[in-house]
Amino acid sequence: MIGRREFLRGSILAGAGLVLGPSLSHSDLELEEQLSPPPFDTDSLERFVDSLLIPTTAKQAGTRPAPDDPSRAIPHFRIEMREFLQKVHRDFPATRMWGYESASPGPTFDFEHGQDAYVEWVNLLPIHHMFAVDQNLHGAENGVPQVRTVVHVHGARVAPESDGFPESWFTQGKSALYYYPNRQDAATLWYHDHALGITRLNIFAGLFGAFLIREPFEDELNLPSGRYEIPLMICDRSFDRRGQLNYPIGPLFHHPWVPEFSGNAILVNGRLFPYLAVEARRYRFRITNVSNGRILRLTLSPEHPVHQIATDQGLLDAPIEMGSIQIAPAERADVMLDFSALRGRQVVLQNDNHEVMQFRVSSVRTEDSSSLPQKLRSVQKLSSSRATRIRMLTLDEYRDPIGRITRSLLNATRWSAPVTETPTLGSVEIWGFINLTKDAHPIHLHGVRFQILDRRAFDAEAYQKNRTLKYAGPLTEPSASEAGWKDTVRADPGMVTRIIVRFEAFAGLYSWHCHILEHEDNEMMRPLEIRRPNYSGNRS
Numbered sequence: 001m002i003g004r005r006e007f008l009r010g011s012i013l014a015g016a017g018l019v020l021g022p023s024l025s026h027s028d029l030e031l032e033e034q035l036s037p038p039p040f041d042t043d044s045l046e047r048f049v050d051s052l053l054i055p056t057t058a059k060q061a062g063t064r065p066a067p068d069d070p071s072r073a074i075p076h077f078r079i080e081m082r083e084f085l086q087k088v089h090r091d092f093p094a095t096r097m098w099g100y101e102s103a104s105p106g107p108t109f110d111f112e113h114g115q116d117a118y119v120e121w122v123n124l125l126p127i128h129h130m131f132a133v134d135q136n137l138h139g140a141e142n143g144v145p146q147v148r149t150v151v152h153v154h155g156a157r158v159a160p161e162s163d164g165f166p167e168s169w170f171t172q173g174k175s176a177l178y179y180y181p182n183r184q185d186a187a188t189l190w191y192h193d194h195a196l197g198i199t200r201l202n203i204f205a206g207l208f209g210a211f212l213i214r215e216p217f218e219d220e221l222n223l224p225s226g227r228y229e230i231p232l233m234i235c236d237r238s239f240d241r242r243g244q245l246n247y248p249i250g251p252l253f254h255h256p257w258v259p260e261f262s263g264n265a266i267l268v269n270g271r272l273f274p275y276l277a278v279e280a281r282r283y284r285f286r287i288t289n290v291s292n293g294r295i296l297r298l299t300l301s302p303e304h305p306v307h308q309i310a311t312d313q314g315l316l317d318a319p320i321e322m323g324s325i326q327i328a329p330a331e332r333a334d335v336m337l338d339f340s341a342l343r344g345r346q347v348v349l350q351n352d353n354h355e356v357m358q359f360r361v362s363s364v365r366t367e368d369s370s371s372l373p374q375k376l377r378s379v380q381k382l383s384s385s386r387a388t389r390i391r392m393l394t395l396d397e398y399r400d401p402i403g404r405i406t407r408s409l410l411n412a413t414r415w416s417a418p419v420t421e422t423p424t425l426g427s428v429e430i431w432g433f434i435n436l437t438k439d440a441h442p443i444h445l446h447g448v449r450f451q452i453l454d455r456r457a458f459d460a461e462a463y464q465k466n467r468t469l470k471y472a473g474p475l476t477e478p479s480a481s482e483a484g485w486k487d488t489v490r491a492d493p494g495m496v497t498r499i500i501v502r503f504e505a506f507a508g509l510y511s512w513h514c515h516i517l518e519h520e521d522n523e524m525m526r527p528l529e530i531r532r533p534n535y536s537g538n539r540s
């Protein structure tokens with residue numbers, strides 16, 4: 001968490017696209033304080049005056065020969081990243097953002113299972129960054145281009161060369177052609193920037209969108225679809241009084257990185273306090289937490305049940321009735337909401353008692369042929385007995401002499417150190433995250449899906465002293481809402497969080513990391529190399 005002082009640092013310097021040099025001294029702090037206006041208090045804005053934006057569907061640009069069979073033509077998309085202006089709120093001037101196809105969220109990809117496709121991701125962004133780049137961070141050093149991009153489809157099962165490795169960035173005027181097989185269970189995935197050392201800034205600027213995979217059996221479930229199925233990409237931001245995005249600058253000029261961003265405004269699909277006119281029937285909302293660091297706890301007011309039907313990697317066994325939905329950064333929850341008993345009413349979606357958006361339910365009675373199924377799919381539990389290896393990995397945080405967080409790491413190892421997580425393709429492993437910090441960290445592995453085994457309190461002091469794990473509480477099973485397939489798991493403070501993973505699909509170089517973007521950018525990220533069983537030392 002960051003203090004109010006840090007949080008209030010404004011955007012004048014950052015907004016000018018300056019890279020802050022290392023020569024400025026500590027005593028410039030007061031000057032900076034004067035230069036930086038506090039973030040605009042969005043509480044003063046009128047609520048629910050703008051309608052919810054529904055992202056467009058990505059438009060196919062043409063076809064290309066399939067990689068495995070040139071006689072088969074597969075869809076080809078061309079997606080441009082550009083700077084653009086977006087109305088976030090009626091009473092705000094337009095906000096400068098970066099987005100895919102000049103929108104944030106970018107267009108939604110909507111694929112049937114097995115429908116493979118190419119996407120050419122094109123960088124047409126300015127060459128100067130919208131926010132202060134911290135040249136102390138790995139990969140963002142002096143001499144490296146300020147604006148770099150690389151696209152990752154979060155949760156996608158793709159070959160490493162199309163996964164968006166953080167070092168595979170490209171600059172203005174360049175592009176990358178990625179191949180997506182889409183051979184995986186139906187799920188709500190999302191795409192976002194992943195450039196080394198500036199991911200937090202690029203995503204903050206607006207570089208994200210939804211990526212859906214569907215399966216035919218879902219049709220038989222008769223879930224709400226078409227205009228009754230809506231992605232909600234939710235994040236916190238802060239703004240200056242000119243309505244421009246305001247990313248804070250850290251305590252020192254020469255080290256603008258802040259340990260974790262937290263904003264006072266919550267955007268849904270790029271808008272502040274939007275409303276959605278709904279019919280008095282069932283809807284399906286695919287919710288993604290695209291915040292840099294905020295865990296969302298969503299409730300409805302007046303209270304009304306929500307049924308969660310899917311987690312990160314697809315449908316649950318059966319719907320679960322929830323009073324609130326908690327998702328950490330990068331986690332997803334598909335929910336069903338039935339407005340039929342709320343005809344003519346207004347329902348507010350809240351996050352920790354702050355209004356986020358409003359549903360205006362029509363007073364007209366409507367036919368609703370969709371259903372809330374009893375059973376969704378069967379999620380086979382991965383048994384611990386199949387694991388051939390257990391890795392215990394620490395989550396660490398480092399502080400300077402006056403107690404400020406300077407860096408976070410995985411297993412006390414920096415990004416550029418030789419790869420240590422090298423599971424064998426096809427094998428099953430258990431990974432235990434020993435959280436030695438005071439923060440919850442959403443840990444994400446690329447290229448795979450997993451299940452959460454359990455969480456268990458441990459004695460952190462004893463661990464720090466002699467590296468022995470002394471448990472200090474009973475095993476807690478994952479909550480019902482996290483019991484399905486996952487690709488991101490909340491590792492709570494003071495706990496060992498264990499997951500079980502099968503490294504299926506592809507061999508090669510991926511990454512795993514904390515999805516608090518400030519942590520990821522400051523080396524809470526490590527390579528993950530999935531090796532073929534007959535691995536002999538050369539990279540696949």
Ligand code: C2O
Binds near residue numbers: 152154330446
């Ligand atoms: Cu959502 Cu490595 O990312």
Ligand code: CU
Binds near residue numbers: 153156
């Ligand atoms: Cu990912």
Ligand code: CU
Binds near residue numbers: 408442
């Ligand atoms: Cu973290």
